[in-house]
Amino acid sequence: MPLAKSRNSSRRILSAARAVAAREGAGRITIDAVAKESGLSKGGLLYNFPTKKALLSGLLDQMLAEHRELLGSVPERHPSRTLRGHLETVLRSKDEDDDLSMAVLAASALDPTLLDPLRVELAGDIECIVSETQDAPGAMVAVLAIQGLRFQKLLNLPDGGAVLRERAIERLRTMIDELE
Amino acid sequence: MPLAKSRNSSRRILSAARAVAAREGAGRITIDAVAKESGLSKGGLLYNFPTKKALLSGLLDQMLAEHRELLGSVPERHPSRTLRGHLETVLRSKDEDDDLSMAVLAASALDPTLLDPLRVELAGDIECIVSETQDAPGAMVAVLAIQGLRFQKLLNLPDGGAVLRERAIERLRTMIDELE
DNA sequence: CAAACTGTACCGTCCGGTCGGTTCAGGTCG
DNA sequence: CGACCTGAACCGACCGGACGGTACAGTTTG
Numbered sequence: 001m002p003l004a005k006s007r008n009s010s011r012r013i014l015s016a017a018r019a020v021a022a023r024e025g026a027g028r029i030t031i032d033a034v035a036k037e038s039g040l041s042k043g044g045l046l047y048n049f050p051t052k053k054a055l056l057s058g059l060l061d062q063m064l065a066e067h068r069e070l071l072g073s074v075p076e077r078h079p080s081r082t083l084r085g086h087l088e089t090v091l092r093s094k095d096e097d098d099d100l101s102m103a104v105l106a107a108s109a110l111d112p113t114l115l116d117p118l119r120v121e122l123a124g125d126i127e128c129i130v131s132e133t134q135d136a137p138g139a140m141v142a143v144l145a146i147q148g149l150r151f152q153k154l155l156n157l158p159d160g161g162a163v164l165r166e167r168a169i170e171r172l173r174t175m176i177d178e179l180e
Numbered sequence: 181m182p183l184a185k186s187r188n189s190s191r192r193i194l195s196a197a198r199a200v201a202a203r204e205g206a207g208r209i210t211i212d213a214v215a216k217e218s219g220l221s222k223g224g225l226l227y228n229f230p231t232k233k234a235l236l237s238g239l240l241d242q243m244l245a246e247h248r249e250l251l252g253s254v255p256e257r258h259p260s261r262t263l264r265g266h267l268e269t270v271l272r273s274k275d276e277d278d279d280l281s282m283a284v285l286a287a288s289a290l291d292p293t294l295l296d297p298l299r300v301e302l303a304g305d306i307e308c309i310v311s312e313t314q315d316a317p318g319a320m321v322a323v324l325a326i327q328g329l330r331f332q333k334l335l336n337l338p339d340g341g342a343v344l345r346e347r348a349i350e351r352l353r354t355m356i357d358e359l360e
Numbered sequence: 361c362a363a364a365c366t367g368t369a370c371c372g373t374c375c376g377g378t379c380g381g382t383t384c385a386g387g388t389c390g
Numbered sequence: 391c392g393a394c395c396t397g398a399a400c401c402g403a404c405c406g407g408a409c410g411g412t413a414c415a416g417t418t419t420g
Contacts, residue, residue: 009399027289031376043379044400052376108335109207109289115335123338130340140340140348141355144328145321151331152324155288155295158303160310160320168320175321189364211410221366223414228365232410366417374409382401388394 010048013038014062017055021102029106031055056114059103064121071125080179082128083142087172090149101154133179142176190228193218194242197235201282209286211235236294239283244301251305260359262308263322267352270329281334313359322356 016038021029031052035045049055070092071085078084093101107114126143130136149169152159159165196218201209211232215225229235250272251265258264273281287294306323310316329349332339339345 025289025292030374032374041401042377043402046377047398047400050377104335105285105289109205109285112205112336115337119336119338126338126340130344136340136344137347137351140344141325141351143340144325144332144348144352146324146328147331147337148324148327148329151327155284156292156299157295157327158299158306160303160306160316160323164310164316164320167317168324171317171321172324210408212408221368222411223367224365226411230411362420364417364419367415369413371412372410374407376405376407378405379403380401381403383399385396385398387396390391390393 009038009040009044010058013040013045013048013055014058017059018102021106026102026105026109029056029102053111053114056103056107056110057117060107060114060117063101063103064117067121080129080132080139080176082125082132083139083146083176083179084173086125086129086143086146087169087176090146090153091169093153101150105154135179138175138179142172142179145172189218189220189224190238193220193225193228193235194239197239198282201286206282206285206289209236209282233291233294236283236287236290237297240287240294240297243283244297247301260309260312260319260356262305262312263319263326263356263359264353266305266309266323266326267349267356270326270333271349273333281330285334315359318355318359322352322359325352 013034017029017034020033020037024033031045032042034055035042038045040048045055049058067089070089071082074081074085074088104115104118126140129139129143133139151157160168193214197209197214200213200217204213211225212222214235215222218225220228225235229238247269250269251262254261254265254268284295284298306320309319309323313319331337340348
């Protein structure tokens with residue numbers, strides 16, 4: 001089955017791109033590097049992703065898909081489930097080394113319009129979050145804090161130490177829970 | 181005074197770099213482009229900043245200097261003055277088009293270690309912020325939200341609309357004020 | 361004069377993308 | 391069955407442009 005094999009290659013390529021990004025930084029996501037990392041040849045990679053933009057776009061798609069999946073795994077009955085889901089996605093990704101957020105940086109450097117799918121997704125999420133609470137501003141502050149967490153982790157910015165960070169996250173959680 | 185003139189050129193070069201970044205994105209900060217924008221020749225630029233890393237490093241230095249300056253302008257008596265200062269720096273830069281945060285992206289793409297000065301500065305600020313309050317976790321959440329604001333603005337991510345954003349910022353302010 | 365440039369030609373490298381193969385599974389046809 | 395063809399998947403040499411940096415011979419300015 002040819003198509004299945006191609007999809008398999010695409011997945012390998014995407015995870016290779018993630019590995020490169022995690023190891024060498026977003027700026028080093030290069031077609032040659034990703035091809036080498038994936039075990040494919042440059043030609044083979046370009047067969048799957050005809051252009052670098054397509055590759056980065058694929059990365060973002062994968063990120064959004066995983067994000068949606070994690071969002072779906074939040075218990076249905078939680079009052080601010082979308083918001084909680086967002087928080088969990090950040091915390092979850094904290095454990096993994098292959099950082100998909102890198103793709104965001106690489107994409108925005110190459111062509112800011114690549115982020116459009118992310119923007120519409122996020123806009124929808126925000127709308128959803130706001131509709132799930134009476135305290136829209138409070139929820140927005142939580143959204144901002146979550147994005148701050150991503151930023152911090154992405155650029156290895158200081159977080160006041162593990163203990164304080166953990167306490168801050170705990171506080172964020174209770175803030176979200178008390179949002180109603 | 182030769183050195184003074186050099187500093188003047190350096191400033192022109194840096195603001196040119198900011199203009200390029202704001203207009204064409206962080207990925208387009210190139211020596212030729214900045215030279216052209218600044219009105220200097222390429223040789224002249226390289227006379228001031230012998231390497232691209234030096235140029236980006238200079239950008240970060242300028243950013244940190246402006247940041248410190250704005251921090252200093254917050255009234256002395258405010259309880260969480262460092263935290264308030266951080267918030268104001270974000271809001272202030274929202275008005276200007278030349279976005280220095282771009283430099284952060286460009287720098288992290290070229291060489292993540294360029295961000296080290298930013299990291300130590302930020303670490304110091306956080307330490308300061310924590311020492312100014314009894315509620316360290318709450319302050320950290322505020323810090324995160326502020327960084328989220330930066331992130332959002334930098335990547336043009338959706339913010340739920342101007343009204344909601346303004347209300348969220350207002351909420352953030354009161355949160356900070358009530359921190360004690 | 362020396363510092364602070366200008367202007368330009370040039371170099372080497374990196375990188376995105378092209379292109380002409382090659383392999384191979386499967387289908388067609390005599 | 392076997393000769394032939396096809397098209398998907400992949401290979402890797404190569405090209406051209408962008409970009410960082412060098413070199414250096416002038417020119418302006420304090």
